[in-house]
Amino acid sequence: xxxxxxxxxxxxxxxxxxxxxxxxxxxxxxxxxxxxxxxxxxxxxxxxxxxxxxxxxxxxxxxxxxxxxxxxxxxxxxxxxxxxxxxxxxxxxxxxxxxxxxxxxxxxxxxxxxxxxxxxxxxxxxxxxxxxxxxxxxxxxxxxxxxxxxxxxxxxxxxxxxxxxxxxxxxxxxxxxxxxxxxxxxxxxxxxxxxxxxxxxxxxxxxxxxxxxxxxxxxxxx
Numbered sequence: 001x002x003x004x005x006x007x008x009x010x011x012x013x014x015x016x017x018x019x020x021x022x023x024x025x026x027x028x029x030x031x032x033x034x035x036x037x038x039x040x041x042x043x044x045x046x047x048x049x050x051x052x053x054x055x056x057x058x059x060x061x062x063x064x065x066x067x068x069x070x071x072x073x074x075x076x077x078x079x080x081x082x083x084x085x086x087x088x089x090x091x092x093x094x095x096x097x098x099x100x101x102x103x104x105x106x107x108x109x110x111x112x113x114x115x116x117x118x119x120x121x122x123x124x125x126x127x128x129x130x131x132x133x134x135x136x137x138x139x140x141x142x143x144x145x146x147x148x149x150x151x152x153x154x155x156x157x158x159x160x161x162x163x164x165x166x167x168x169x170x171x172x173x174x175x176x177x178x179x180x181x182x183x184x185x186x187x188x189x190x191x192x193x194x195x196x197x198x199x200x201x202x203x204x205x206x207x208x209x210x211x212x213x214x215x216x217x218x219x220x221x222x
Contacts (some may be wrong), residue, residue: 040215063088133169163192
């Protein structure tokens, strides 16, 4: 019977990712510390999140409201500075719970979801997810609809609309997709650009990411 893979050393992995982030920032000629790391803890147990917290990580990303609700309220009592970003597709019937649970929802992608979020927003802020590859199987507002939707949400949510998010097509060079998203954020004067994951966050930083979402490089695969 083959031996199981050893558990990841989350503290060491975090240190390695942080070092690579700062190296990528320096190579891009950007100011030190200008990129925020979101540690994507989806599917990983609460013990893994505690290990990351012990290593100084305070911002985490989860895909599903139900999973986040099972893990993060208890963690917040231990770590009041913890911040939770919901990064997965969000159903309208989960909007109220998502707003109560998260500090940021990164997956606002359609008018009906904006309608569902609006009465419950509270202190949560928002990113619009854009389907930069116009892939029919993926969440996100299309490129063609993006400008009108951004303007509508800026009018409706004001400064609570913090920026934009994308997931580029798998197997393609992400460069043109990241460049497009950064340009859209600049055009609409939005300060947060959430793009780049474990395989491509250095490219995203070169092209202007302010937030990168890294999971497997920190927590390993599940």
